[in-house]
Amino acid sequence: METAAIEARNLTINYGSGRKQKKCAVSGLSFRVERGEIVGFIGPNGAGKTSAIKALLNLIPPPPRTCFILGIDCRDPRSRVSVGYMPEISYYPKYLRLSEFLHLCAALSGIPARNRKQAVEKVAERTGMTSQLNARLSSFSKGMLQQAGICQALLHDPAILILDEPMSGLDPVARMRMRLLMSDLRSEGKTILFSSHELSEIEMVADRILLLNQGVLLYEGSISKLVGKETNLEQAFVRLLGEGLPWAA
């Protein structure tokens, strides 16, 4: 079997240590994201989506041999060579200009110095941020910060993109641009794992979904199979959560 782009094997994350009561954020999570597909990560608030994403990026050190990117254990920094990440909350060094910030990201991603300027200009043009390159990040609106987030995620032309709530705070036009961008990226062969509360957006873009609730994977598969006889994904989502809740009849 070809190495998956992203793979989790029995990933468990427990918050709290010592005498504090442990809170289980993710329990026995296993999934695969194949190369070239777009997978939506959905679930209610506190389901464990962000914790799982953090484990993939080693922001929360996962247990050994539970998370892999292109076959490399996520605890190894080399696993992030081909990953572009956009966080949910867009906080960037506010004293920097956009161009300086992108140059910083380029340096951290291993782009050689002689290629950085070209890479920055190319990604700014792709996302329509060329005119903002000399502006301070502190002056950016929320939407522009999201755009800046996409820029830094795409800067080093990664094979895999992990996007945490990419549509958050965007107006309808910006959302459409984001959807189009994601489609373009898929056609370039990129793999995208993104989490979102916007089920309609997921329906429009994702090939498959992972439905998480209270740290447990309730469903992994295609949207059409999940929706079945329901009108839309939202109804299927609510139904599945109802079935997944321990107190559901």
Next chain:
Amino acid sequence: MERWLPHFALAGVVLAYIMASVLTPRVKAANPQTGDVLTQVLGGASAIAADSAFEQADVYYHAGVREEDEGLKLSTSSARDLPLLGLVRSLQKNTVPKEVRHLERKDEKELLPWFHAAVRLNPHHIEAWCVGTYWYYRVGEYGQAEAFASEGIRRNPSEYKLYLERGVLFARLGQYKRALSDLEKAKSLRPPKSREFEWAAVDAYLGYVKAKLSGVPNLPDLWTDEHQGCHRHH
């Protein structure tokens, strides 16, 4: 626990400040209510700062050597069994001036700014006014010496020691009538009884000045270099 650690540290600093304010000042402090901006900002700490400034003059006189630097070799002589002690002491001693020596005559004016700093921080620091007056005289700035003493008297009109110091200054300069006036004023202001050197010195200098004014023959000159060593400021 992590949230409270900085508060513990701050509490420790505040406690240390309170202890220092209570234990350290040896002189009457400037009144924070009526003092100038600096005194009002520093409050009781201005007395501590004034003491430090006054002590700096002594450090300067000894060319940067502090008392505790000299004490290093005495207090740890019994601790020879501690590893690396020699290295630590060597480094501590080498980074500060350590030989006992005094300023050369030409450099003695370097002390003067510290007296100004002391009285600026605490205008009631009588010792700073007195010692500062002496040192102005010693470096040959007689006009400044008189001005300094006069300013001290203006700010502390009931302090007999300041009148004594200015009286001695006038006597050194041969202005015996002015010396007499100040010494008599000092006598009228001094407390009924005291074991302080200055208390008895008022009578001694007063007697000397009166004798000078009366024309008593063969009076010794008290202000020669040989006599300088007897003065309390030395």
Next chain:
Amino acid sequence: MGSIAIARLSVIETLRRKEFYVVLVLIVGLAVWLHLIEIGSSGAGRFAKDVVMQVVWLASFALAVPLAARQLPQDVETKTVYILLARPMPRWQYVLGRAVGAITAAAICLCGFFVVLSVMLSLKGGSALADPTLWQAFALQLIALMLLSALAVFFSVFSTPAGAISFSFLTFAIMRYGAVSLLNMIGSTSGFIRHLLWPAYLLLPHFEFFNITQRFVHEWGPLRWDIFCGIISYGVLYSVVLIALSSLIFRKRWL
């Protein structure tokens, strides 16, 4: 290497904040005031030298410690650290970069203050600028800043910025002004207490080694060069150990 890029970020942030310029203006003002007025007697230059050097010391530390103490916590609090660590860069490079950046920024501030001091000394005349003691004092102060910044970064890894600043200043004040008294106190103890206190005393960072202001002010001449190099090495080594420990602790931290 990633550390260099991260360090550059710290330097840019510091220079774009206003604190450094405010302090620089204050020091220039102080130096001008001390130069123009005659306190005490004309030609009394040691006072001005002493005061400006002490202010430079204090100002550079007052800038360096908060700067270093907020590097890591600020990134974690604002979640800027996610962007930085989601790169193929080990965490130790990030910590090293932040620490080196804070140290570099503090060193730049100190250089600015020393320029003011040098101008003041040259205007006063004399051969103070040619005195090797002054340059030794500058170098030692740089290393002391490095050590204090590394200490602040170390404390910030497991405490809040306020806590890191408090502990750093407290450690500095105790060792800078009380190291000799502490040594005397340990010397007066005996037995188990002494053998407990002595290693703790050795482990504390000895900031008293780094201030040779009085040697410069009172014209005692430079330190012996073997002692000078030894102190520099001590400061550098201690800083490296602190940064390494910070990296080790930060490695396992959940963000």
